[in-house]
Every structure is written in structure tokens, then in C-alpha cells.
Amino acid sequence: MTDIGIGIIGGGYMGKAHSVAFSAVGAVFGTALRPRLEMIAALSPASAERYRKAFGFRRAAKDWAALVADPAVQAVVIASPPDTHLDITRAAAALGKPVFCEKPLGASVEDARAMTDVVEAAGVINMIGFNYIRTPASQFARRLVAEGAIGDVTWFRGEHTEDFYANPTAPASWRTSGDGNGTMGDLAPHMINAALALIGPINSVMAEIETVHSDRDGVSVTNDDQAQMMCRFSNGAMGHLFFSRIATGRKMGYIYEITGTKGAIRFNQEDQNALWLYKAEGPEAERGFRQILTGPAHPDYEPFCLGPGHGTGYQDQIIIEARDFLEAIDTGQSKWPTFRDGLAVSEIVAAARASQATGRWVSV
Amino acid sequence: MTDIGIGIIGGGYMGKAHSVAFSAVGAVFGTALRPRLEMIAALSPASAERYRKAFGFRRAAKDWAALVADPAVQAVVIASPPDTHLDITRAAAALGKPVFCEKPLGASVEDARAMTDVVEAAGVINMIGFNYIRTPASQFARRLVAEGAIGDVTWFRGEHTEDFYANPTAPASWRTSGDGNGTMGDLAPHMINAALALIGPINSVMAEIETVHSDRDGVSVTNDDQAQMMCRFSNGAMGHLFFSRIATGRKMGYIYEITGTKGAIRFNQEDQNALWLYKAEGPEAERGFRQILTGPAHPDYEPFCLGPGHGTGYQDQIIIEARDFLEAIDTGQSKWPTFRDGLAVSEIVAAARASQATGRWVSV
Amino acid sequence: MTDIGIGIIGGGYMGKAHSVAFSAVGAVFGTALRPRLEMIAALSPASAERYRKAFGFRRAAKDWAALVADPAVQAVVIASPPDTHLDITRAAAALGKPVFCEKPLGASVEDARAMTDVVEAAGVINMIGFNYIRTPASQFARRLVAEGAIGDVTWFRGEHTEDFYANPTAPASWRTSGDGNGTMGDLAPHMINAALALIGPINSVMAEIETVHSDRDGVSVTNDDQAQMMCRFSNGAMGHLFFSRIATGRKMGYIYEITGTKGAIRFNQEDQNALWLYKAEGPEAERGFRQILTGPAHPDYEPFCLGPGHGTGYQDQIIIEARDFLEAIDTGQSKWPTFRDGLAVSEIVAAARASQATGRWVSV
Amino acid sequence: MTDIGIGIIGGGYMGKAHSVAFSAVGAVFGTALRPRLEMIAALSPASAERYRKAFGFRRAAKDWAALVADPAVQAVVIASPPDTHLDITRAAAALGKPVFCEKPLGASVEDARAMTDVVEAAGVINMIGFNYIRTPASQFARRLVAEGAIGDVTWFRGEHTEDFYANPTAPASWRTSGDGNGTMGDLAPHMINAALALIGPINSVMAEIETVHSDRDGVSVTNDDQAQMMCRFSNGAMGHLFFSRIATGRKMGYIYEITGTKGAIRFNQEDQNALWLYKAEGPEAERGFRQILTGPAHPDYEPFCLGPGHGTGYQDQIIIEARDFLEAIDTGQSKWPTFRDGLAVSEIVAAARASQATGRWVSV
Ligand SMILES: NC(=O)C1=CN([C@@H]2O[C@H](COP(=O)(O)OP(=O)(O)OC[C@H]3O[C@@H](n4cnc5c(N)ncnc54)[C@H](O)[C@@H]3O)[C@@H](O)[C@H]2O)C=CC1
Ligand SMILES: NC(=O)C1=CN([C@@H]2O[C@H](COP(=O)(O)OP(=O)(O)OC[C@H]3O[C@@H](n4cnc5c(N)ncnc54)[C@H](O)[C@@H]3O)[C@@H](O)[C@H]2O)C=CC1
Ligand SMILES: NC(=O)C1=CN([C@@H]2O[C@H](COP(=O)(O)OP(=O)(O)OC[C@H]3O[C@@H](n4cnc5c(N)ncnc54)[C@H](O)[C@@H]3O)[C@@H](O)[C@H]2O)C=CC1
Ligand SMILES: NC(=O)C1=CN([C@@H]2O[C@H](COP(=O)(O)OP(=O)(O)OC[C@H]3O[C@@H](n4cnc5c(N)ncnc54)[C@H](O)[C@@H]3O)[C@@H](O)[C@H]2O)C=CC1
Secondary structure (H helix, E strand, O other): OEEEEEEEEOOOHHHHHHHHHHHHHHHHHOOOEEEEEEEEEOOOHHHHHHHHHHHOOOEEOOOHHHHHHOOOOOEEEEOOOHHHHHHHHHHHHHOOOOEEEEOOOOOOHHHHHHHHHHHHHHOOOEEEEOOHHHOHHHHHHHHHHHOOOOOOEEEEEEEEEOOOOOOOOOOOOHHHOOHHHOHHHHOHHHHHHHHHHHOOOEEEEEEEEEOOOOEEOOEEOOOOOEEEEEEEEOOOOEEEEEEEOOOOOOOOEEEEEEEEOOEEEEEEHHHOOEEEEEEOOOOHHHOOEEEEEOOOOOOOOOOOOOOOOOOOOHHHHHHHHHHHHHHHHHHOOOOOOOHHHHHHHHHHHHHHHHHHHHOOOEEO | OEEEEEEEEOOOHHHHHHHHHHHHHHHHHOOOEEEEEEEEEOOOHHHHHHHHHHHOOOEEOOOHHHHHHOOOOOEEEEOOOHHHHHHHHHHHHHOOOOEEEEOOOOOOHHHHHHHHHHHHHHOOOEEEEOOHHHOHHHHHHHHHHHOOOOOOEEEEEEEEEOOOOOOOOOOOOHHHOOHHHOHHHHOHHHHHHHHHHHOOOEEEEEEEEEOOOOEEOOEEOOOOOEEEEEEEEOOOOEEEEEEEOOOOOOOOEEEEEEEEOOEEEEEEHHHOOEEEEEEOOOOHHHOOEEEEEOOOOOOOOOOOOOOOOOOOOHHHHHHHHHHHHHHHHHHOOOOOOOHHHHHHHHHHHHHHHHHHHHOOOEEO | OEEEEEEEEOOOHHHHHHHHHHHHHHHHHOOOEEEEEEEEEOOOHHHHHHHHHHHOOOEEOOOHHHHHHOOOOOEEEEOOOHHHHHHHHHHHHHOOOOEEEEOOOOOOHHHHHHHHHHHHHHOOOEEEEOOHHHOHHHHHHHHHHHOOOOOOEEEEEEEEEOOOOOOOOOOOOHHHOOHHHOHHHHOHHHHHHHHHHHOOOEEEEEEEEEOOOOEEOOEEOOOOOEEEEEEEEOOOOEEEEEEEOOOOOOOOEEEEEEEEOOEEEEEEHHHOOEEEEEEOOOOHHHOOEEEEEOOOOOOOOOOOOOOOOOOOOHHHHHHHHHHHHHHHHHHOOOOOOOHHHHHHHHHHHHHHHHHHHHOOOEEO | OEEEEEEEEOOOHHHHHHHHHHHHHHHHHOOOEEEEEEEEEOOOHHHHHHHHHHHOOOEEOOOHHHHHHOOOOOEEEEOOOHHHHHHHHHHHHHOOOOEEEEOOOOOOHHHHHHHHHHHHHHOOOEEEEOOHHHOHHHHHHHHHHHOOOOOOEEEEEEEEEOOOOOOOOOOOOHHHOOHHHOHHHHOHHHHHHHHHHHOOOEEEEEEEEEOOOOEEOOEEOOOOOEEEEEEEEOOOOEEEEEEEOOOOOOOOEEEEEEEEOOEEEEEEHHHOOEEEEEEOOOOHHHOOEEEEEOOOOOOOOOOOOOOOOOOOOHHHHHHHHHHHHHHHHHHOOOOOOOHHHHHHHHHHHHHHHHHHHHOOOEEO
16 A cells, blocks of 8 residues: 555635545545645645645645646646646646546647647546546446447437526626536536447537527626537437536436337436336336436445445545546556547537537537 | 217227217216217228227218218217328318317328318318327426416427337337338327427427338338437527337336426426426525426316326326317317417428438428 | 116215216226216205216206116215215115215224125125225236235335315314214225235234314314324234325325335325336346336226326226226126225224224224 | 544444545545544454555554553544443543444443443543434425424324345344344434434334344344334324335335425435425415425535535435534534434333333333
């Protein structure tokens, strides 16, 4: 058991989540590498110091560059806004340090490509933060589909819907401008990643992206409120994706439904400890979607609790991520999902924007 | 209280349903006009006689033309396959007899248009059989949306999914050929009607229609297994519709979700006695989708039962239809949905087919 | 196909339900005997005439005695208050006429016993109106338990809860006095019947019966608002039953949960078209309660609709009852549940009252 | 920010859970006191060393006495079997050290009383591990009831049901002997605690406790498989509690339903991020149980995640416990639930056993 110095950039929503995750991951998974909360950086030395104290880091950095350069920081976690992702990645890669980056991979598909190139060229361990796919339920769904439990997939429907901007009178903010902060930049990547992970590559898309409330308190909104796309997977399955930040009533609508020739799967992150499975077998009179409660029989559940149905939560997904990142560093092998997997998502987002611009199907 | 002689053409799935409905509607609703099950027609005099006996009609017709022409038949119900709808309508209209026609309006949009023209020219009472929209829950949903309970609608998602052809080894049949018998002809009309009724006119569509299992036991399948379309409503709302007869696990997936600026509605016909309503009001901590069980407080429930939550079923929808048809005849005023409403649906189906052919958005 | 003259006593909630049922049952089930709505009786000739017109009977009776005595009335349906059940039964039995009686069997266990004796002595067809157990879902549940699908039953929990008297300021009425009108008289019989039908005889009970709101608008309430009992089945299973008319939020809480050594069943009448089944078989990771939607594969569903998941409702249960009553008459064999089955329920109600009086377990 | 040395006794299910909790609690809640994982004890030095390494403690103790006595251990967490609780508590209290003890408080009500006396006499901070009541949902339920949101409570139903011993052929183990390990000792305390916390004191109980499978593989089972009790709360509400370890299909059935004169609440730990609330207000047609997804508007949610509906899990409950224990130590004020609250639960368990023995109601 060796320890490793972790540096986290950003102390907001995700900076905190990763701080907690690296605090807990050793005890949960008994990892070979034990993280040491070495350093945290934020927008100013003062805010970094505040986060340091709150989350229990040894030191606060004066800025992210100092953090990346610090020799005691042996792995870098990027939890700052999308437009900082590329520069930080470049700096870390130049020093050969492993990088974990929050989604989306960068502020644009170009950034994402550059980030992927740079980590691959440098040969550094890299990972992107698609946490929702890591619940025991969704990991199990991937396994079921891969093993053919529902036969050949004919249809996939996914959505990522929340309602934090549903109120038309909510004022504009940094979230209402910038491609990376709109629905396509902020929410879509999680579900696109899920679609790719569950079903496989997407060949082509036909999308609609729109700003429903274009004026908030007299300020123009310059990014999107909701978007949908029809898509075709390379295995032939038909698909549909929907994303919204104005989906009144939906709090964490990371929802998917997969239809196969022998069965079907349904999942809703709002009830993340249940996976619904239908199998077209046994007597007709006894068939139905069954609500499987996650437990030790499902991937990555047991380290959190020995009892089935006792449930894991949001924070536990980030702990699973931390485990994988540490294992990747320990073994010297990047683990899924890497920057390349993040790039694949960004390319679909870009194709959707192109489709929106032309009103036509676009190949990925 | 006067009675009226009803003639039903077809004694299959829907012929029986209408026979039961006209048997029960008087006692349920205490209608002014009391139906008399006068005559039934089918493919042959023998089968018509079989239905006559089973359902309790006075007489069996030797064919549909005899039924329409019979003076004791004062209103005609068409429950035979789509390609018979136009001819029967013509005959009934020529005699000035009220016509109730099962969906889809005809075998094609041209038939639908001709049927609409003929009944309107003749001035006969006419109605089309979109029964699902008549549940107390869906009637109440319409009222809620119309009254602005959920604010301005921003998103509509609808599907009509069943799995009767999900098994790829199920043999071909009459259902696997003919536009009217594919998913777009058979299932889509119900949900398109719901979309129009709940939200309003659709301006444009972008569709994909496909035959997933094109060969069944060596026989070519020539109509569609599933289809999806993005659509834009004239009130500006974005929408998506999906239809499938291969949706493994779905038995009666007439499902819709409506998002508005002040609330949201969810409905699934598989649990037809519940409507889910979210209202963005009251303390944040107490908000949530509420499961409203239908009862006497909802449209057309009380005649079936005085107790809330006791539930209505499929057959009751047809009884409500019968009530409306009788009232239309009695008052001399056609009631919604008329053939024109059926035509509106057929036009959207036609636009979807055009979109599929061109890979582009098509205006309706 | 012969017809049979039906006489219904009572034109309220259940009088209407049976009128509709006998109107529809022939077309639904193609019964050998076809009911003729011959005569209806109510509290006065005037009200009887009103019901006659509304429900479509040939004649109104001046009182129930006239109805029972009328030669064209060949079978009697009792849908009047509990305290009328015994006298009507006596009169019908004396004339050898089949009797269908709404629950509870009489106003007291003594009445119930007398009624059972009289029909059995006279050898007339008799049936009691426990309709809820007749849904396709509950019929299927009975079959599953009987066939051992869930192994040996170890636990049964049942409730019948509604909220029509939940509001403490709702005024007193005829419902708030008389044993037969309290929760134990009005609601308990349905669920006790279900317990007996699903699990088998009950040996002993330990009950609590209480009036929560003993004063309504200055008027004393003299019957019970809610009651619970622990019970022991003769097959050894432990059980619990709960009944309430003040269960705020519950509309039709006819709910049961059955645990066996190999599986479990859950049902809620508020979603009467779904039965939840768990089987302790197959891989642990794929186990879960499955939501079985009723369809043609389940008892008595297909005559109502060919499509699974399309759903039956409250009224359909009464139609199934009518079918069984007609078949019993046709074959000369009373069908379950007979008056004797109703008496078994009344005896458990009586045992519960005795337990409440003594604060001890009471054998049935 | 000061740190405090934590010593945990036991490295099994709960020993690990508390180890993780004390690792994460500082980062999650930014507690004033920061725990230091100082020492862990188990059955042998070898197993303690194994846990030390896995969970990240500084040192392993040779036995629990050494741990309690160690000066660097400033607070003791008891996560060993019930029969060890009393001795450890005595030792810790003698040294004036704060004690957190897992439920049940001791192996018997006598132990529980002795433990309570000893910590109160010594004036040491003490807390008992009823974690389930700490979910944001259940904390919110407590608040709703306390604030009168559902009016006066008339009915409470609670159960704690799991199925880990449902299979009759599962072999005997330490779990199948010893009162503390049967259903009444192991599962009942959680739900009894919930009943007391949600509704208030219980006056009297009438119970049934039984061993369903008394022989497992030729070995006698000497404790209980399932138990039920009717109870009366001192505020007058009627109640029922059920506990089972043989509830096939139930994984974490910590379920309660509370009925009040103005509303009702339902909760199931298997979907711990939802609370169901019914309010008897607003138009009848819009009433229904609403599914409230927990979020920052609910107690103790926000530190785990800023997004509503994103969900907390089992481990997070233990982190909340750790926060309260640390705060209690920091402020010098024990926090709910203390040993006295644990004793109250044990007294109800004892009353239930007395009721079972006599077949009568027993006052608590
Ligand atoms: N995986 C997930 O579930 C979620 C991922 N995210 C992603 O995480 C990233 C961060 O988002 P949030 O935590 O929500 O943002 P936030 O606004 O809560 O926090 C951002 C943090 O970054 C710091 N920061 C900003 N610019 C910086 C700079 N130049 N140098 C150093 N620190 C800087 C800020 O001080 C702040 O602490 C984004 O890429 C976002 O898309 C966000 C929320 C959920
Ligand atoms: N509203 C709804 O829920 C449903 C509507 N439908 C619609 O109802 C119509 C009938 O469909 P089903 O009842 O399912 O078909 P079916 O195959 O069960 O019955 C068709 C009936 O029409 C009779 N028929 C066929 N050709 C005839 C002719 N030339 N003259 C007289 N009778 C003829 C047949 O003898 C048969 O009795 C179709 O338009 C269908 O789309 C069907 C099922 C459900
Ligand atoms: N199976 C079920 O789901 C239900 C069963 N019931 C049972 O049905 C029976 C009737 O209850 P409801 O229909 O709710 O009552 P109701 O009050 O709605 O109707 C009672 C009817 O009986 C008539 N009536 C009363 N006394 C009479 C007399 N002496 N002679 C002739 N007619 C008389 C009244 O005029 C009225 O039409 C009761 O035994 C009740 O427990 C009631 C509701 C539901
Ligand atoms: N709050 C909750 O959700 C739960 C609470 N519990 C409670 O936690 C306590 C522990 O149960 P589990 O963790 O399930 O047991 P376990 O069998 O998983 O672990 C018990 C641990 O105690 C240690 N131990 C046993 N005797 C000891 C001794 N004399 N000295 C030092 N260490 C000793 C063992 O080495 C083992 O590490 C019990 O009181 C149990 O009722 C258990 C499970 C869940």
C-alpha cells in the first residue's frame, strides 16, 4: 500500500465530490494506492484556502498551474469549468502526470481532440468523468446487453432531463451562455456516453437544438435549453435522445429504455437502485418487467454495503471513479472511459450541431 | 327515450367491442337514444350469423351492403379492415345514415380525404374511433393542459408501443403487409390523435419508418415494425413520437409526457386509472409528481362507478364512444373526433412517409 | 340460447352496477342464458320507475315483495341495504328462485346464518357479491398460490382502505350507525373473503375495532372507522388485516401481500391490471418483483379484450359475477362464492368483535 | 479545526461502514472536529491488522480493551456483536470516553438499561446507531408529521422485512440462535425507533413472535424468523409493526405508512430517495400521493450533492451519524438518538416478548 498525492482543481460542485471520493475510496475499496489529499486550487488563493480547510487538503495552491507543477501532486483532477480543461491537460501531460477530467472533455470538439492527442502523445493515464454510467444498475445493464440477455437491440431511448432552468423567470447566469454550458454541452454528454456504452457506436444523427426562453430578465440567453436527436447505431438499432434543463418536474432524468428481440431494460437515475428487466421467456402469464434492486450480486455494490436493496447514491459513483483512476495509475493502463471516449461523445455533439444547422441527417 | 337500430360491420376485435358497448351504454349513461342491436355483417353470412348469436343481434346480414341498405339499420358502425372503410362510408352517406368508423380513417390518406368529403357533403353524423383519448385520465389531461394548469407547453413525448410482433420468429400474416396494417397505419393514429388533442396542430415532421424483421418464415414483410418522428407543434412546442409493434415487454404503451412552464403531466395506458401531475408551486420540498387516481371528479368516470380509484377499463372507453355517437345522432351535431379529425391524423402519417422518403423535415 | 328474467332490488350504487352487468354479459361472454332486464324495485314505486327508465328495465315493481313474486322474474338480485337481505332471501327461496345477494350477507352473523340455511334448505342457486376477487389479476393470484408457485405461504397482509370518511368534519349519515355500515361491516368482508380465497381458512383472530371520530357535527357515530386484526390461518401462516374508511389518500386500497417460501405476490386494486410476482429462482442478480400486466393469458380477461395490458375495470368484475350467476342457474350448480362463503366471512367478523370485547385471541 | 482519534471495535459489516464514514465525514460536512482513524480492534490481532490495512487505520489493537484504554483513542465506536456492547461501554465510560454503539443497545433489555445507566452516570457522550431514520426522506417525514402537515395521526404501519433467511434450506448459523440475532433483536429495533421518532411513545403492544423454520439442516433454530405486533401510541393512534427475515423478495423493506386527518405519508427504504406525501387540500380532482424526490430542500441532503434527485445511499446515512457524533463530542451535548432512546426501543421489544408469552396486551 503506497500513497499518492492528489491535486484537485476546482472546489465547487465536482471539486467537493472528488475530494470526498478520494477521502473515502481507500476504506471502501481497500485500493493498493492510497490517495493523499495534497493540494487544491481554485479561482483565487483565498477560495482555494477555504476549500482546503473544508475538505481536508494539506495545502492550497495559488493557482492551477502551481498545483500541476507541484512535485507532491502526483495526479491531477480537473473539476473546473470546461474552458480550462485543455490548458490544464497540456500542463499535466507535459509533466507526465495522470489526469482525470470532468465532462465535457473541453469547451468544444476541437479542445476535446487536442486534449486526447496530448494525453495520448504523452502517454499519461487519462480518464473522463462520466459517473452516472457507473452505478451498479447501469453497469449491470451494460453487462446484460453485452451478454445478449435481451437479444439484438432494436431500439434505444435515452434522456437527460432536469428542471433547474424550467422557471422562465429565473435570471440569466454564466450557465445561459457558452456552448459548453447549454444542455448539449452540460447534460447531453452523460447520456450520449451511456448510449455508446450500452449499445455501441452511433453512425448518424438528426437533431434539433433550441433555446426556449431566449430572454431572461432582459439578458439574452445564447445557449440551448433543450435538444433532441434521432440516431442510428452501427449495429442497426434505431435511437432517440432528448436533453433538457427546462423539464419541469424532472430532477435527475437520466433515463434509458432498451428494447431487444428477447427482452428489454428500463432505468431511471431518479431511482438509481432499481433496474427493470423484461425477458421474453417462461409462461406468457408470468412475464413482466421485474424491478431488480441492486445488491452484492451487481457490479461494484458490495464494497458499499453487504445488504441488497440498501442502496448507493450519487457520491458513491464518484468513489467508483476514484477507484478506477487509482487502479489505472497503479497498473499503468488507462481505464474506460478515457479521453478518447470523451472525444467520441464530443464528436456526436458536434454532429448534432451540424445537423441542426442543415436540417439533415449527419454522419458522425 | 327512443330506440335506434344499430348495424355493425365486422365481428372481430372491434366488432365485438362495439356490440358490447351498445349493449351497455343505455344502462351506463341513461342515453336519450337507446340502441337496438339490429344487424351484424361479416365476411360471410355464416360468420355474421355466428356473431349475431354470440353478441345478441336480431339479425345477421348477408354482406355489408345489405346491412347498410337495411331500413331497420339507422346507424352504421364500421369495424372491418381499413380497405373497406371508404366503400361502406360512401354507401351509408348516400342513404344519409350516421357512420361511426374505426381508425384508421381509410387505407390511405386519399381514402381518408374521400371519406371526409363524402360524409361532409352528405351532412351525415360521423365519428372516428380514437378510444384511448376517452379515458377519464386522458380527458382530464386535456382539460388541465387547456386550462393552463401546466403553463405553456414546451415538450411533448408520445409513444404507442406494443410487442405483438416482437418475436422475430413469429410468422407473417395479413398484418405484415399493407400500409394500413403496419405500425404507422395501425398504432400511430391513436397517439397522433392524442398529440393533436392534447397540444394542438402539428406543423412539421421529420420521420424514420422501418421494417426491422423483413423476413418472417421466408415471407417478405412489406410494412413497418417501428417508426419515430420529431415534430413541431404550431404553438411552438417541440415533440417526439414513437410507434412500435416490436417493443418487447410493452403491452399497451400508449404513453405521453407533457412538459409545461408551470408543470408537467405523465400518462401510461398500462395504468390507465392514474394520471401523474407535477405543479411547480408550493414549497420546493413538497413538490413531486402526484399520482391522481381517477374518480367521480374526473370526466365520464362517475357513470361507471361512484367510488374513486375503483377503475375503468378498455371496454368502458368504447362505451363512452357509443354515448357520444348516440348524442351526436340525437342532437344532429357530430361530436369530436369526426372524420375530419381522423383525416388530420392521416395527413400527419402521410407527411411522415414523405419525410422518410426524403430524409428531410416535411410541413403538414 | 334461452333468456331469463332478472329482477334487481335496489337502484343505487350496486343496483345500477348489476343492471349494466346484465345488459352487457351476454355480448361479452356469449352466455347460454341471456338475461332480460325484467323488473326493478326500490324504496318506492316512483324511484323504481326512475331506475327502470334509466337502466332499461321492462317494468318497475311497487316493492321488493312484488318483484320477488312476479312470475316473469326468474332470478333475484339483492342490491338493497344489508338489513333487507334476509327477508328478501326468505321470500325468493320460498319460491325456489335463484338469489344473488350483495355483501355483506346480512346485517349480522345471525342473519347470515339464517340466509345460508334458508337457501340450502330450499336448494336454490345462491351467490354473494365479492366482486374484487374476480379481477383477472386476483383470479390469477389465487391460481398461483394454489399451484404452489410461491411455495408454502408464511405471511399474508391484507387491507381494504378508503378515505370517504377521512375528513373529521364530514357530517354523520346512515353510514355512521349500524354494524353493517361501519368498516367491519362494509369494507372488511371483501378482504376477509380474499384472505380465505387466497390462503385458506382462518383459525383465530385478535382484533381491535375503533371509532376514531365519535362525534360528527354533534351527532354520535355508533359504528367503526377502522379496525385491525392479527390472524392465524389453518395452514399455519401468520396474517394481518386492516380496514379503514378514514385512510386519507387511499381510494380503493384493496391491497394484499403474500409471502411464500419460494416467492411472493403483491396486489393493489388501485392498479387492478397489474399483479406483482417474485420468484426465488434464476440468477440472484436477475431476481425482482415483476409487474405482470393482465391479458388474455389470465382468467376471464380475453372476453373483454384481445390485447394484453388494455385493462379491465370495476364494472367488468360485476359482469364476471353475472356470468357465473347465469352459469350456476344454467347448470343447476351454485358457484363460488355462495352464501356459505359469505357466512364464513361473517363468522370471522363476529370473532373479531368478540376479540375486541375481550382483548384476547378468539377461535373462529 | 482539531482532530480526534477514533477507535472502532469490529471490522465486519458495520465496522467497515463506520470506518468509511469517519474517512469521509470531514470532507462532506466540514466538521469542526476531524476524525483520525486511530485504532481498530477485532476478534484477534491478526484480523484487526487486516482491517487496519484495508480501511486505513494507524494502528490495530490486540483486543477491544486495549483499544478503549489507548490514550490516542478519544472516542469509541462499538461495531461488534450485541453481547459485547455492555462490557465495552462500561470500560469506555469509566475512562470518560464518548461511545457510539451499534443497535441493538445490548443483548437484552437488562443490558440496555445497564448501558444507559453507566453512560449517564459517567456523563459521557453516547449515541446509538439507528441509521435508517437519518435519510433525508425520513428526516423530512419526521418534520412533516411534527409540523402537523398531515393533521392528527390516526394510523401507523411499519415493517422491516428482508429475505436473507427466506430459503428454508439455508443452513443454521450464529444468526439462528440468540435473542439479539433473531428478527426482534436484529431488525425490529430500527422500525420501532422509527415509529417512536415519527409518531411518539407507544403505550401498549399485543405481539406474536415465531420461528417458522425451526430446523435448518438438522440444527434447531432458537430465535425468531418473523413477528408482528399491534400497538397503541400515547397520542391515541393505532399501529401495526411487522418484522421478518424470511420475507421472500424484500431486500430492505423498511417501510412505513402514516395516516393523518389531513394527509398521509408513505416511505420504502428500497427507494430511499423518494417520500410519498398526500395532502387533503386543493381540488379533489388534483389530489394524489406525490413522489417527492429528495434534494437540497431536505435535511442533510445538500452536503452530499447540490442536485435534487441525484440520491444518497446507505453509506451516507452512516456519514450523517458520524457528523452528529462528532458534533455531540464537540459541543458536549449528546444528540438524538442516545442510549436512552435505544433503551426505549429495547423496552418495547421486551414488552412484545411478554405479550407473546401471555397472549395479551402488555403496557410498555
Ligand atoms: N459529473 C457530474 O455529475 C458533473 C460534472 N460537472 C462538470 O464539472 C466541472 C466543474 O463544474 P462545477 O463543479 O459544477 O462548477 P462550479 O462552478 O461549482 O465549480 C467550479 C470550480 O472551479 C474553480 N475554477 C474556475 N476557474 C478556475 C481556474 N481558472 N483555475 C482554478 N480553478 C478554477 C472555481 O473556483 C470553482 O471552485 C465542469 O466541467 C462541469 O461540466 C458539473 C456538475 C456535475
Ligand atoms: N380502436 C381500437 O382500439 C382498435 C381498432 N381497430 C380497428 O378496427 C378495425 C377492425 O379491426 P379488428 O377488429 O382488429 O379486425 P378483425 O380481423 O378482428 O375483425 C375484422 C372483422 O371484419 C370482418 N370483415 C372483413 N372484411 C369484411 C367485409 N368486406 N365485409 C364485412 N365484414 C368484413 C371480418 O369478418 C371480421 O369480423 C380496423 O380498422 C382496425 O384498425 C382494431 C383493433 C383495436
Ligand atoms: N360489491 C361492492 O363493491 C359494493 C357492495 N355494496 C353493497 O350493496 C348493497 C347496496 O348498497 P348500495 O348500492 O351502496 O346502496 P345505495 O344506497 O346506493 O342503494 C340502495 C338501494 O336500495 C334501495 N332500497 C333500500 N331499501 C329498500 C327496500 N326496502 N326495498 C327495495 N329497495 C330498497 C334504495 O332505494 C336504493 O336504490 C349493500 O349491501 C352494500 O354493502 C355497496 C357498494 C359496493
Ligand atoms: N445499523 C445497521 O444497519 C446494522 C447494524 N448492525 C449491528 O452492528 C453490530 C455488528 O454487526 P455486524 O457488523 O453485522 O457483524 P459482523 O459479524 O459483520 O462483524 C462483527 C465484528 O466484530 C468483531 N468482534 C466480534 N467479537 C469481538 C470482540 N469480542 N472483540 C472485538 N471485536 C469483536 C468481529 O471480528 C467482526 O469484525 C451488531 O450490533 C449489529 O446488530 C449490523 C448490520 C447493520
